[in-house]
Amino acid sequence: MATSSGQEESKKLQLYSYHRSSCSFRVRIALNLKGLDYEYKAVNLLKGEQHSPEYLKVNPIGYVPALVDGDILVSDSFAIVMYLEEKYPQHPLLPRDLGKRALNYQAANIVSASIQPLQNLDVLKYIEEKVGPDAKIPWVQKHINKGFEALEKLLKDHAGKYATGDDVYLADIFLAPQIHGSIQRFNLDMTPFPLLSRLNEAYMQLPAFQDALPQNQPDFPAAT
């Protein structure tokens, strides 16, 4: 039987995720926006579960997220979000206008290709070991600042309530986790980024974004 979201009841989606992972957070937002129910499969990155032989069969590069939809397995948040967009057309994540669509690809890729890879766990461990523990946060902040400066300039003439107008699209799905993590994890000063700060406030009003927050995931550590 198919549900109103187009999902077959017998084939619930499965998402391999880690609560704090910004890449998983993107996919959780997309799933929520599209009203897709899914089973949460926790992969504890701090315990190194992403390197286990079982998980490497799911994603050979050993990163979360990965999505299982029946007999289809997709890894990499960008690929997963595009897959969801094509398979489940409800709540489109891309605008029809080609220029606006390209802007969404560009903003999403600044986050996914030019910011997040430089703050990945593997990279931070390397910097900590080879350069020193004190080098880690300045390194991350330098690269986030560079990306955020570009995003502020890129979006300033296009933003409405959200990054590329008054509807939530792909760019927002990538921006929200990056901004959230930059503040919470890397203590980034957001003063130079008034537009991104305003967008962050707007995202936090939306249930699809709130429900995808790290603290609302089943693998978020319980308070002791």
Ligand SMILES: N[C@@H](CCC(=O)N[C@@H](CS)C(=O)NCC(=O)O)C(=O)O
């Ligand atoms: N381009 C990939 C990057 C995936 C990625 O870097 N995932 C991080 C969490 S956000 C991870 O699994 N890191 C584990 C590690 O570095 O060992 C995507 O967008 O899914």
